[in-house]
Amino acid sequence: MIQLAGIDYHAASGSTAWHRASALTKLLLAAAVLAVAVFARSITLLLAVHGLAWLLVLTSRMPRRLVIAAAGYPIVFSVLFVIGRWDGSWETPLRLLARPLTASLTAVWLVGTTPYPDLFAPISRVLPRSLGDGLFLTYRALFALLSRIERLWHALVLRGGNAGPPRRRLALAGEALATLIVHGFERSQRLYETMLLRGHSGRICGCRHYADVTRADGWVAACGAGLAVMVTWLWNAR
């Protein structure tokens, strides 16, 4: 939860060149890095792209705890997979760790340097309408719920919701979540009225800033060129 809020805050308040670059070029670079990470057969290329992902994240001045949290999730899953796929070599575990970690770091770099309206606008244009609108509404709803969830959690702890056997604690947690469902239902009624008042035309349109190319996009282009060079030189390497 803290990770989501922290990444969102960093995306909106950061001032690096990555933050000034357009969402569209960053999306294209992230997609290219992801494709290379997933399809590269050469371990040398994979490690080079992994280095590029770290370079992107570290130069975006993202708080360290957010980077560690983002990197931690794929590692947990990958370790399970490494255990299941153990073949006695060092290369297979390295591949299974480097691929998801590279993809995860790149995704966090993208989201941590791009405010969500700019990021979702191009994505929502290629999705069916209800999904595109749902992206905006769901993300917004999360932040409307964040403080409520925190208050609810404190109230649960203070009133003994954390005491007793697990069955009781989990059922109480369920009741607490149900208050958020009722709140969500009531909030959706208000949101609907607000949408009508503001002349909702049947589609939530993201802003068009996502394609505004600036000088900072030169850095994105440079990284894209670097990636192309890596792929050309290292595709057939060991």
Add this chain to the structure above:
Amino acid sequence: MSHLHVPDGILPAWLWGSGLLVALVLLTWTSRPPAPQRLAYRGALGGLMLGAMAVPLGPVEYHLTLAGPLGVLLGPTGALQVAFIVSAILALMGHGGVTAIGLNTLILGIAAAIAHPTYRWLASALKPPAAIAAATAAGQLVAGGMWFVLVTTALRRPPAGAHGHPHSAGMEWFAALAVPLWLIGLLVEAVVAFGIARFLVRVHPALLPPPFGGPHTAAPAGEPA
């Protein structure tokens, strides 16, 4: 085990590619734009699902999914759309893979799709809290089984670029770790769903869908539940 989102680069391309294709076909097929009121309700519950998934409850990043209760409240198509949106947002946060969005959506979506009719079928015989707990457990059972089949299928093939064959002991270790986690997850989700329904029955029973063949209650959020 459906709470462990599959990251990028682990599964073979044919597996995540076909999952993405199936998910997109299903989503396009079921994407009739709902009433704005219903869309806002889906957004609110999607935000709750996202919040629940972003809070780790213990080791190995375990967290709730709420796929069962959301499936009961939103219906299979609404819950599938919410599952896609939540999987997409989480993937962008490095929590689950971008290439695996389709599979993660299908795994969450199947838990929701099974929970909804199971609840309506059971609600005529059981009280709503017991019915939703059983429906959630049924959904998680199938979704967890699907997750297990997908992952073990991937484990049998070498990742791109690798050539070695896995030791059978590795698969046994994997199963020994994954199956207990899946069963614990199933129980936790069912008990939380029980608590959710216990509260809704007291405070806002119209949010729960009616049982099959039962009296039709007031439709929440502009559309039948």
